[in-house]
Amino acid sequence: MIATETTGPAVSAGPAPAPIKRRRNRVPAGQRREVALFVGPAVIVYVVFVLLPVALAAYYSFFNWNGLGPLDRFIGLDNYARLLTDPVFHTSVFNNFFIIVMSLLIQGPIAILVALLMNRRLRFRGLLRALIFVPYVLSEVTAGLAWQILLQSVPPTRWGPVDTMLQAIGIQEPPAWLADPNVVMWTMFGILTWKYLGLAIILMLAGLAGVPEELYEAASLDGAGWWKTQWYITVPLLGPTIRIWAFLSIIGSLQLFDMVWIVTGGGPLNASSTMAVYMVKYGLNVSQIGFGSAVAVVLFFISLFIALGYQRFALRRDLEGSLTGGKRK
Amino acid sequence: MDEFDGDLPFQANPTSTPAQSVPNSSAGLLAAQTTAMELMGTWHRGEVAKLVPGAPAENPPAPEWLSWMPVPDIEGAEGEPGAALGSGDAWGVYVDAPDETLELLEYVMSEDVQTRFAATGEIPTVAGAEAGITDPVLKQIAEGTVNASLVVTWLDTQYGPVIGQAMNDAIVNLMFGSGTPEQIPEAMNAAAATL
Numbered sequence: 093m094i095a096t097e098t099t100g101p102a103v104s105a106g107p108a109p110a111p112i113k114r115r116r117n118r119v120p121a122g123q124r125r126e127v128a129l130f131v132g133p134a135v136i137v138y139v140v141f142v143l144l145p146v147a148l149a150a151y152y153s154f155f156n157w158n159g160l161g162p163l164d165r166f167i168g169l170d171n172y173a174r175l176l177t178d179p180v181f182h183t184s185v186f187n188n189f190f191i192i193v194m195s196l197l198i199q200g201p202i203a204i205l206v207a208l209l210m211n212r213r214l215r216f217r218g219l220l221r222a223l224i225f226v227p228y229v230l231s232e233v234t235a236g237l238a239w240q241i242l243l244q245s246v247p248p249t250r251w252g253p254v255d256t257m258l259q260a261i262g263i264q265e266p267p268a269w270l271a272d273p274n275v276v277m278w279t280m281f282g283i284l285t286w287k288y289l290g291l292a293i294i295l296m297l298a299g300l301a302g303v304p305e306e307l308y309e310a311a312s313l314d315g316a317g318w319w320k321t322q323w324y325i326t327v328p329l330l331g332p333t334i335r336i337w338a339f340l341s342i343i344g345s346l347q348l349f350d351m352v353w354i355v356t357g358g359g360p361l362n363a364s365s366t367m368a369v370y371m372v373k374y375g376l377n378v379s380q381i382g383f384g385s386a387v388a389v390v391l392f393f394i395s396l397f398i399a400l401g402y403q404r405f406a407l408r409r410d411l412e413g414s415l416t417g418g419k420r421k
Numbered sequence: 422m423d424e425f426d427g428d429l430p431f432q433a434n435p436t437s438t439p440a441q442s443v444p445n446s447s448a449g450l451l452a453a454q455t456t457a458m459e460l461m462g463t464w465h466r467g468e469v470a471k472l473v474p475g476a477p478a479e480n481p482p483a484p485e486w487l488s489w490m491p492v493p494d495i496e497g498a499e500g501e502p503g504a505a506l507g508s509g510d511a512w513g514v515y516v517d518a519p520d521e522t523l524e525l526l527e528y529v530m531s532e533d534v535q536t537r538f539a540a541t542g543e544i545p546t547v548a549g550a551e552a553g554i555t556d557p558v559l560k561q562i563a564e565g566t567v568n569a570s571l572v573v574t575w576l577d578t579q580y581g582p583v584i585g586q587a588m589n590d591a592i593v594n595l596m597f598g599s600g601t602p603e604q605i606p607e608a609m610n611a612a613a614a615t616l
Binding site for chain 1 (some may be wrong): 431432433434435436437438445582583585586592593594597615616
């Protein structure tokens with residue numbers, strides 16, 4: 093079958109033709125069935141596996157419940173009161189925000205710089221890109237165990253493989269990477285940077301590919317140097333990519349669980365606990381499902397609040413039209 | 422704790438030392454003879470034997486230098502002298518289980534079967550079956566249990582996961598953080614209040 097298309101201007105100019113009186117909801121029945129057929133399964137999955145569990149968690153959080161037997165010990169907001177007064181939970185929230193802030197401040201600039209370097213004509217560029225992306229592809233458990241082994245202390249000395257390498261280049265007293273409560277979150281941030289920087293760089297490279305070459309030519313004709321060109325052309329045009337990366341990074345940092353669980357289990361002395369680790373350790377693992385649900389609800393609202401706020405203020409210009417049905421204010 | 426003056430008699434980085442299963446665990450440190458002793462339960466012999474460098478994967482023998490003793494009593498301390506902490510394994514039988522289940526358990530718990538069980542390197546739970554133990558370390562462990570005036574299940578097991586977790590956290594805080602002895606029962610009571 094040959095499709096006949098009429099090409100025309102993407103945006104119709106001039107006065108609109110006489111408005112056709114349209115009534116809403118006047119969609120042909122066949123089309124409605126089609127929509128229901130395509131959207132239905134997704135809606136069912138979303139309701140059953142997203143909305144319903146969220147609602148159930150919120151409900152459970154008002155009970156003292158171990159996950160078995162009837163839900164009959166209603167305790168109101170006690171789980172929330174306990175949670176909000178627990179210093180370990182405070183540490184966990186702080187750690188989540190520590191990872192968010194450090195990721196934005198350190199990973200973002202490094203990713204942009206590396207992407208700028210790799211965007212030039214380099215030898216082995218394909219190989220370099222692949223190597224940088226390898227940590228991201230590795231499973232979290234594999235990467236976590238590898239880092240745990242590299243950073244552990246090995247008998248008979250207290251030094252592990254990483255320490256021994258550092259000593260070979262003159263650093264005689266490396267810190268106790270995983271055992272010192274004051275150091276462990278920096279170690280964790282280092283591991284997370286190693287793991288997720290590849291994704292950030294690949295995203296930035298994709299963003300750079302969308303910057304028109306002519307702008308650089310124009311800038312160079314105007315006599316702009318390399319730094320100025322990057323600052324005034326590349327970075328602003330990379331804006332949408334940076335904002336999306338930052339969004340993914342923030343949400344990922346809030347949900348941080350698996351890497352911490354594998355490498356430290358939240359220790360030592362709960363110094364590397366995150367909200368999700370806290371939820372599993374003091375909710376699921378000790379059969380306090382009601383309390384764990386309260387943690388989940390708090391984590392959910394923090395994430396939702398940040399996500400909506402971010403969309404409202406930071407992503408607005410990127411998403412304009414996509415959420416508002418094309419209507420502009 | 423104050424007598425140690427911040428210099429605890431532990432290996433380096435004790436807060437990140439696993440208990441067992443891996444070479445840098447406390448059992449592994451002992452197996453590699455880089456530490457003098459560890460606090461360990463009745464499964465001590467098996468854990469250490471398999472972590473000895475170069476040990477065979479199948480039925481590793483206990484190293485000849487390995488030994489086991491109950492935690493010594495403190496003279497004049499409160500409590501029952503000779504009391505011990507230990508495992509509390511038991512058979513659970515469903516109320517409607519058929520009679521054959523009990524017959525099977527009676528067979529499993531017979532002196533003959535338990536003696537042969539002991540010969541495989543395990544500690545029997547039936548009096549008279551200890552004759553089957555050939556390993557000297559296992560003999561020490563079995564004697565420790567037999568001679569104890571009473572055996573209490575590990576406290577974090579005995580009290581259940583919620584109180585047990587709070588107790589363990591508070592003890593680690595006491596030893597390596599800023600916790601005080603008073604905070605241990607406080608934490609346990611607070612945890613008990615959430616049950």
